[in-house]
Structure formats: structure tokens, C-alpha cells
Amino acid sequence: MTSRLDRYRTIVVKIGSALLVESGKPRTEWLAALADDLAALTAEGKQVLVVSSGAIALGRQVLKLPKGPLRLEESQAAAAVGQIALARAWSEVLGARGLTAGQILVTLGDTEERRRYLNARSTIDTLLKLGAVPVINENDTVATSEIRFGDNDRLGARVATMMGADLLVLLSDVDGLYTAPPAQNPDARFLERVERITPEIEAMAGSAGSELSRGGMQTKIEAGKIATAAGTTMVIASGHHLNPLKRIAEGGKATWFLPEANPVTARKKWISGTLETRGSLMIDAGAVNALRSGKSLLPAGVRAIEGRFQRGDAVTILGPKGEVIGRGLVAYDAPEAERIAGRNSAEIEAILGYAGRAAMIHRDDMALRGE
Numbered sequence: 274m275t276s277r278l279d280r281y282r283t284i285v286v287k288i289g290s291a292l293l294v295e296s297g298k299p300r301t302e303w304l305a306a307l308a309d310d311l312a313a314l315t316a317e318g319k320q321v322l323v324v325s326s327g328a329i330a331l332g333r334q335v336l337k338l339p340k341g342p343l344r345l346e347e348s349q350a351a352a353a354v355g356q357i358a359l360a361r362a363w364s365e366v367l368g369a370r371g372l373t374a375g376q377i378l379v380t381l382g383d384t385e386e387r388r389r390y391l392n393a394r395s396t397i398d399t400l401l402k403l404g405a406v407p408v409i410n411e412n413d414t415v416a417t418s419e420i421r422f423g424d425n426d427r428l429g430a431r432v433a434t435m436m437g438a439d440l441l442v443l444l445s446d447v448d449g450l451y452t453a454p455p456a457q458n459p460d461a462r463f464l465e466r467v468e469r470i471t472p473e474i475e476a477m478a479g480s481a482g483s484e485l486s487r488g489g490m491q492t493k494i495e496a497g498k499i500a501t502a503a504g505t506t507m508v509i510a511s512g513h514h515l516n517p518l519k520r521i522a523e524g525g526k527a528t529w530f531l532p533e534a535n536p537v538t539a540r541k542k543w544i545s546g547t548l549e550t551r552g553s554l555m556i557d558a559g560a561v562n563a564l565r566s567g568k569s570l571l572p573a574g575v576r577a578i579e580g581r582f583q584r585g586d587a588v589t590i591l592g593p594k595g596e597v598i599g600r601g602l603v604a605y606d607a608p609e610a611e612r613i614a615g616r617n618s619a620e621i622e623a624i625l626g627y628a629g630r631a632a633m634i635h636r637d638d639m640a641l642r643g644e
């Protein structure tokens with residue numbers, strides 16, 4: 274039997290608090306079954322990332338905070354306590370299946386600011402390369418109300434687009450999108466497939482979230498917009514059964530949101546289209562050829578540098594005659610780039626005093642003219 278997950282290589286799975294936590298305790302049997310699904314996917318050679326809610330739900334019980342909405346400081350305190358328990362639950366349940374969990378706590382700024390974005394991405398990437406499963410949550414203890422995701426649906430979407438994932442799975446207590454909120458509308462029709470998130474689709478989402486989870490259908494649709502625009506497919510399914518991912522793979526009830534483009538193209542569009550450049554790198558003919566054949570830009574091929582850019586900024590890539598070759602996100606600040614330009618990557622550590630990245634602009638962070 275073919276699995277509906279076969280074609281996806283990098284999968285972000287977002288799990289809502291209501292699934293993970295019951296009466297202030299992790300739902301261990303459910304979590305164990307989910308971990309079986311994750312282990313099965315990794316055994317098929319897929320990369321899996323988990324975006325896990327539950328810190329506040331776990332911590333509020335321990336701190337005996339009252340039911341109902343919490344004040345900001347209370348949720349921060351609850352998250353401080355609950356995140357420890359959450360990380361332990363993941364580490365144990367994945368560990369029991371031979372998988373290593375790596376905890377990543379991010380704030381909105383980590384995904385919005387280019388420098389920090391590149392840092393977060395490279396840490397997660399390294400974890401994946403080392404075969405670990407990143408377990409990601411918002412850093413609720415330091416996030417304040419103005420600068421936070423607040424819901425893990427959108428955080429999941431940001432993580433998925435940041436990592437160029439091809440699938441985002443939202444597991445929660447709803448089984449997908451209906452033409453109207455089903456609780457109030459007995460005639461609401463279930464949608465299996467959403468080709469594009471139009472204003473009509475947005476209007477179908479009611480606003481309800483439950484007491485434990487912040488995100489209702491609206492934040493899921495917001496997440497869908499972020500994900501699909503960047504080329505990531507999104508699927509919403511209920512986590513109310515054991516082995517929810519296996520269920521999706523076998524064609525169980527779910528709403529699939531189709532991507533607008535493939536992630537690489539969307540990312541390149543983002544690099545080439547929407548960013549202001551902060552400077553330029555002039556490269557030699559050999560490097561131009563290397564770039565055109567799909568390679569990264571190494572310091573050795575860089576002849577001259579212009580501008581006061583910082584690591585993570587977009588710069589213009591110029592050929593030997595000053596012609597525009599493309600754009601990319603540079604891996605070094607201008608003064609460092611200056612020092613290693615024209616040098617072999619193996620010398621970087623000796624020159625700068627630390628082992629920086631081998632490439633001045635990584636292939637994935639580059640969009641060439643006409644690409």
C-alpha cells in the first residue's frame with residue numbers, strides 16, 4: 274500500500290497541548306505511539322522535526338495556577354517549569370526508540386532577524402545531520418506579549434519554511450477544515466483538499482481555541498498561508514487517536530493544503546525579490562562558472578568586497594566585469610569577508626581565529642539571475 278507521506282522528505286510535526294497533556298500530566302501512552310510513528314518515518318530515511326506545545330499546560334498544574342487565562346508573567350513562569358518536564362518526556366520517549374531529542378527554544382526574533390534566523394537554521398540543520406530529532410517550542414519564558422508567536426501553529430509554519438520542509442503536519446483536537454465551524458453548524462461540509470487559501474477559505478475558520486491550546490482554526494489557516502506560500506504542503510488532522518501519523522499515511526481523515534510552488538523556488542524568489550542588498554561581492558570567472566554549475570561561493574573566488582554588510586545580509590554577486598550574477602545571504606560580516614577573500618577555506622580558522630563556514634555564500638542562500 275502506498276503511503277500518503279511517501280513523497281515527503283522533511284516533515285515538521287506540530288503537536289498541540291490538548292493532545293500532549295491531560296490533567297497537568299503528559300499523556301504517555303499517546304506520546305509513545307506517536308514516537309513509534311516518528312521512528313518509523315526516520316527509518317524510512319525522512320527527516321522529522323517536532324514542534325511541541327505543552328510547556329504552559331504542564332507547568333501551570335505544578336505551580337497550582339488557577340484555571341482560565343493566565344497573566345503573561347504567570348504563563349512565563351508556567352513555561353519555565355513545564356518546559357523541563359516536556360523536554361524530559363520527549364527525550365525519554367524518543368530515546369526508548371533509539372532516537373536522540375535536541376531541544377530548541379526560539380523566539381519570534383530568532384526567525385525574523387536574518388542573522389539569528391541563519392543561526393537557528395544552522396543549529397537545527399546540524400542536529401538533523403547528526404541524526405537527532407529537533408524538538409522545538411517557543412521560548413515562552415522570555416517572550417513578551419508584543420513579540421511572540423503565541424501559538425505553535427505559526428511557529429510550526431515558520432520552522433517548516435526556515436528548514437525548507439516539504440510537509441507541515443498540524444495535529445490537534447480538530448480533524449481538519451469544515452466549510453463552517455462544525456460545532457455550531459450541523460450542515461458544515463468537511464474539506465479534504467484546499468488548493469489555495471482564498472478569503473472564502475479564511476472565512477470558514479471560526480475563532481475557537483480550547484482552554485489549553487492557544488491556536489484555533491484561524492491560526493492554523495495563518496500557518497497554512499505561511500507554509501503554502503513558501504512551497505510547503507500542510508495537513509491538519511486530529512491527534513485524538515493513537516498513531517496519528519500512521520493514520521495520515523494510510524489516508525485517514527485530514528485536510529491537505531497544497532503548496533504554491535516548490536520550496537527552493539519560493540526561497541530563491543524571496544532572496545532575489547524581496548530583500549534590499551547591503552553590499553556586493555565581486556567574484557572571478559572560475560567562481561562564476563562554479564556558481565552556475567550549482568556550487569556554493571567559496572572565499573577563494575571572491576576578488577573584491579563593497580559595503581558594510583553583516584552576516585546574514587543580502588549582497589549582490591558581481592562577475593569580473595561588474596555584471597550582476599545574482600544575490601545571496603552572506604555568511605560573514607564585511608570586515609571578516611575582506612580578510613578571507615581570495616583565500617582557501619582551510620585557512621579561515623587561522624586567519625579569523627575561529628572556524629567559520631567554508632562558503633562565503635551557501636548554495637541554498639543564493640539566487641542567480643534567471644534562476
Ligand code: GLU
Pocket residue numbers: 289290325326327328329330352410411413423424425426485486487488
Ligand atoms: N508554547 C506554548 C506551550 O508550550 C503553546 C502555544 C500553543 O498552544 O500553540 O505551552
